[in-house]
Amino acid sequence: MRPENYKPVQHSASHEYELYFGPNHPGIEGNYALKCVLSGDVVQSLRADGGYLHRGFEKIMEERLWIQNVALVPRICVPDPVPMEETYARAVEMLGGLEIPKRAQWIRALMLEASRVCAHLFYFGGHAATMGMYSNMFWGVTDRDLILDIFEEITGARIYHMYITPGGVRRDLPEGVLDRLSKVLDYVESRLPEFDNLFFDNAVVINRATGVGTLTTEQALSWGVTGPNLRACGLPFDVRRDDPYLIYDELDFDIPTETAGDAWARTLVRREELLQSIRILRQIIATLPKVGGPIRCALPNPLAWNVPAGSVYARTESSKGELGFFVVSKGGAKPWRVHVRGPSSMHAVHVLERLGPGSRLEDVAQIMFSLDACPPEVDR
Amino acid sequence: MSTDPNQAVACRTVDAEERSLLGRVLDRIADHCRARSLFVLHYCTGCGAIELPPTMTSRFDLERVGMQPMVTPRQADILLITGYLSVKTLKRVVMTYEQMQGPKYVIGLGSCTINGGMYWNSYATIKLLDRYIPVDNYIAGCMPRPEAIQQVFLDLMGRIDRGEAQAWKDYYRRYDWYLGQQQQLFGTNWQAPTDVVGEAIRYRLVGEQTLGSHTAHLERYAPYYDQLGIIRPEPARMKARPQLEVVSR
Numbered sequence: 001m002r003p004e005n006y007k008p009v010q011h012s013a014s015h016e017y018e019l020y021f022g023p024n025h026p027g028i029e030g031n032y033a034l035k036c037v038l039s040g041d042v043v044q045s046l047r048a049d050g051g052y053l054h055r056g057f058e059k060i061m062e063e064r065l066w067i068q069n070v071a072l073v074p075r076i077c078v079p080d081p082v083p084m085e086e087t088y089a090r091a092v093e094m095l096g097g098l099e100i101p102k103r104a105q106w107i108r109a110l111m112l113e114a115s116r117v118c119a120h121l122f123y124f125g126g127h128a129a130t131m132g133m134y135s136n137m138f139w140g141v142t143d144r145d146l147i148l149d150i151f152e153e154i155t156g157a158r159i160y161h162m163y164i165t166p167g168g169v170r171r172d173l174p175e176g177v178l179d180r181l182s183k184v185l186d187y188v189e190s191r192l193p194e195f196d197n198l199f200f201d202n203a204v205v206i207n208r209a210t211g212v213g214t215l216t217t218e219q220a221l222s223w224g225v226t227g228p229n230l231r232a233c234g235l236p237f238d239v240r241r242d243d244p245y246l247i248y249d250e251l252d253f254d255i256p257t258e259t260a261g262d263a264w265a266r267t268l269v270r271r272e273e274l275l276q277s278i279r280i281l282r283q284i285i286a287t288l289p290k291v292g293g294p295i296r297c298a299l300p301n302p303l304a305w306n307v308p309a310g311s312v313y314a315r316t317e318s319s320k321g322e323l324g325f326f327v328v329s330k331g332g333a334k335p336w337r338v339h340v341r342g343p344s345s346m347h348a349v350h351v352l353e354r355l356g357p358g359s360r361l362e363d364v365a366q367i368m369f370s371l372d373a374c375p376p377e378v379d380r
Numbered sequence: 381m382s383t384d385p386n387q388a389v390a391c392r393t394v395d396a397e398e399r400s401l402l403g404r405v406l407d408r409i410a411d412h413c414r415a416r417s418l419f420v421l422h423y424c425t426g427c428g429a430i431e432l433p434p435t436m437t438s439r440f441d442l443e444r445v446g447m448q449p450m451v452t453p454r455q456a457d458i459l460l461i462t463g464y465l466s467v468k469t470l471k472r473v474v475m476t477y478e479q480m481q482g483p484k485y486v487i488g489l490g491s492c493t494i495n496g497g498m499y500w501n502s503y504a505t506i507k508l509l510d511r512y513i514p515v516d517n518y519i520a521g522c523m524p525r526p527e528a529i530q531q532v533f534l535d536l537m538g539r540i541d542r543g544e545a546q547a548w549k550d551y552y553r554r555y556d557w558y559l560g561q562q563q564q565l566f567g568t569n570w571q572a573p574t575d576v577v578g579e580a581i582r583y584r585l586v587g588e589q590t591l592g593s594h595t596a597h598l599e600r601y602a603p604y605y606d607q608l609g610i611i612r613p614e615p616a617r618m619k620a621r622p623q624l625e626v627v628s629r
Contacts, residue, residue: 023469024423024453024476031425031469052469053426056504063501075498078427125433142438159430159523376427379466 015039021364023052029126029368030078030375032348038361046356046364048349053379061338066092066166067302069335074160076340077377079122082115083318085164090245091314091327092166095307101294104168105246110284111163112246112316113277114151114181117188118144119319120274123372127267128199130365131208136199143191146184153177168296178285185278192275200271209264213355213367216261223354224346227321228273229371231257232265239317253280263363263370270372306331320344320372340380348373407543414483415540418457418533419450421480425473426463428489428523435526447533453479458536461515463523464492464505467565470512474562477513477551478574482583484548485536488518489529497522511561514547552580556592563594571598 019036022028033049057076061069073088074081086108093100100108125140148158153174155161163170199205215225220233230237236255240248256272258265299305309331315324321343328337348371355367424432436442436449450456453476465473477486488509491497496507509515516539517532539545551558555576563570577598580586 023472024421025451030429031423052466052472053464054466054468054504055464055499056502060499060502072498075427078430122433137433138437141433145434145439148434158525 016044019361022049028365029373032373032375032378034352034356034364034368036356036361036364041361043356043359043361043364046353048353050349050375050379053376055380057380058338058340061335063334065303065333066305066307066335069338070165071162074162075376076380077318077320077323077342077344077374078159079374080115080119080319081160082111082164083316083323085162086112086246087314087316087323087325088327089164089166090316091312091325092307094312094314095310095327095329096166097308098167098297098299100168100246101297102247103172103288103291103293104295104297106284106288106291107169107173107295108164109246109248109251110181110281110288111151111154111161111169113280113284114147116277116319117185117274117281118147119372120270120277121147121188123270123319123369124195124199124267127209127263127366127369128205130369131205133199133205136195139191139195139198143188146187150177150181150184153180165296167299168294170296172295173288178288181281182285185281189275189278192271195271200268206264209267209366209370210260210262212263212359212363213370214260214262215351215355219354220261223351225321225351226343226346227317227319227372228269229266229321229347229351231255232269233261234259239315239322243315245314245316251280251283263366266370266372304333306333307335315341318343320374320377321347340377342374342377342380344372344374344377347371348375348378411543412541414457415537416446418447418485418537418540419455420447420458420460421453421456421476422449422451423453423459423473423476425461425465425469426490426492428460428462431523431526431529432460432462435529440526440530442530442533445533445537453477454481456480457484459484459486459513461486461488461493461509463490464497464499464502465509466504467506470506470562471566474512475572475574478572478576482548482579483540483545485516485540485545486513486547487532487536488515489524491520491522494518494520506565512558512565514550514558516545516547549583549585552576552583552585552590553587554589555580556589556594560592560594569597 016037016039019038020033021036022033023031028034031052033052035047035049037044057072061072064072069088070085073084076084121140121144125137128136151161152158154177155163155170215229215233217233217235220230220235225233226237234257236257238255241255253276256269256276258269307329309329311326311328313324313326315322322341323343324341326339326341327335330336348368351371352368352373356364359367434440459473459477459480461473477484488494492499492505493509493515496502496505499505500507506512517536519528519532521528536545577590577595580590
């Protein structure tokens with residue numbers, strides 16, 4: 001069509017205008033769009049427009065064998081894939097009544113916490129980038145790469161590991177990897193003062209992020225907010241402590257909370273959680289060499305594995321919030337129904353649509369990043 | 381714009397045989413410079429985008445070969461398709477691709493762009509990317525490592541330097557075929573707000589398959605097509621179903 005033939009839709013005179021924010025926009029996180037109605041630069045209303053990353057996971061999983069789905073589940077959430085593998089594997093184990101060996105449980109906890117460190121380092125960079133501060137992003141992404149190297153050594157892949165399978169883990173840890181992980185953790189911890197100087201003690205950042213996207217505790221509870229976003233409102237709920245899985249009841253860690261509930265509080269909570277994850281990882285590094293035994297329990301032939309009938313809900317604390325898998329089996333070779341309860345579908349759709357109105361246009365990206373929403377997990 | 385294709389502004393994209401010696405030398409210099417200053421469009425269409433921050437930032441540092449993310453399609457040279465495309469995203473990708481100015485290059489990142497990859501039986505994603513837009517390079521893997529992404533960028537730079545990365549011309553020469561494939565997904569009234577046929581005339585890239593049965597509904601907007609002496613396909617050929625053939629690169 002030629003431009004002179006293009007007839008725009010005529011609107012009546014108004015002080016409001018509509019702005020499409022995304023999907024092809026550097027301020028948006030991933031492939032996701034927001035339709036904003038603005039007056040000046042103040043957001044009047046905001047609609048989330050998802051579906052750009054829809055792959056139909058819940059349907060595809062019904063068409064594949066139980067063991068084939070192990071390769072599929074980490075793809076649901078790209079920045080933090082390990083909790084997906086863990087939750088699916090645990091759901092299948094609960095259905096099949098499998099007992100996971102102790103050593104596999106410790107290795108799984110190690111993978112989960114290392115993945116949380118990765119996700120939070122990525123988050124610091126992303127949140128700073130929405131304020132136009134790119135040094136932080138360069139640092140966060142580069143430090144995260146050191147942990148990806150450890151992942152690669154353990155599992156053979158940087159992002160999608162497919163390492164946690166029903167019944168245990170795929171292979172044992174290579175020799176010396178715990179020492180190297182320990183060195184990486186020392187390095188990440190030694191970098192935190194530099195992050196503080198640049199980001200966490202920076203007056204510009206504090207002024208920019210304070211009071212943006214404020215959630216009250218009541219709102220957070222009624223809108224289904226979980227994870228660090230809920231703890232930033234002052235409610236110390238953590239699945240690792242309140243519904244312990246694997247060996248988390250044997251570990252010693254704190255649940256950091258803040259009371260303000262705004263974007264800045266959410267960032268501070270994640271900074272504290274990074275330290276707590278490092279603390280957990282140090283305990284695992286100290287204990288893991290003493291825990292012997294197999295890394296996988298005896299499984300039936302995975303290609304002809306009929307998981308007993310039943311329905312379970314398994315949940316995990318991912319870096320974004322509570323992640324749950326509701327799996328129904330009818331005793332067949334494939335799942336009958338899988339539902340993924342992703343934390344981001346609450347944060348990026350319902351919460352964001354309600355936090356948006358009244359904020360400034362330049363803060364919309366910051367609110368979305370501070371909620372740590374993950375579009376692939378929203379759309380699935 | 382002149383309405384006579386032979387009087388159209390001489391741009392560097394005409395066939396090499398038609399260019400003068402000086403024109404060809406200038407083309408060669410322009411290609412050499414262009415290969416070392418590529419802007420990558422900042423559009424994360426899928427999960428492959430998670431390996432782009434490590435590739436672009438301090439560790440692997442693509443800026444040392446002159447690459448940088450660019451936020452607007454009009455100033456970008458490379459469109460990276462980072463993984464699977466749902467039909468909803470494909471519509472935005474086609475509109476983005478048509479807004480980019482030639483010469484433009486498309487890289488399909490990950491197995492999903494090649495054959496559907498992990499989502500080969502998904503109802504929501506497309507399986508073969510080069511049915512909808514021409515693709516210069518593919519990177520296999522799920523997901524490709526930063527080293528693989530770097531390798532493909534270097535390969536693309538070499539091909540641009542040698543004047544071999546010409547896939548984008550195929551979109552103009554066979555626009556009718558590409559539009560037909562897009563119409564199968566988006567409906568027969570689908571059109572992007574870009575005048576691709578007008579651009580094809582301007583670039584002098586009108587081929588036998590630029591106009592056809594699928595572009596027929598665009599012609600009511602441009603009655604001047606008839607006066608241009610554009611080679612039109614035979615009526616019998618217009619009815620025939622377009623053949624699926626390998627894109628000549």
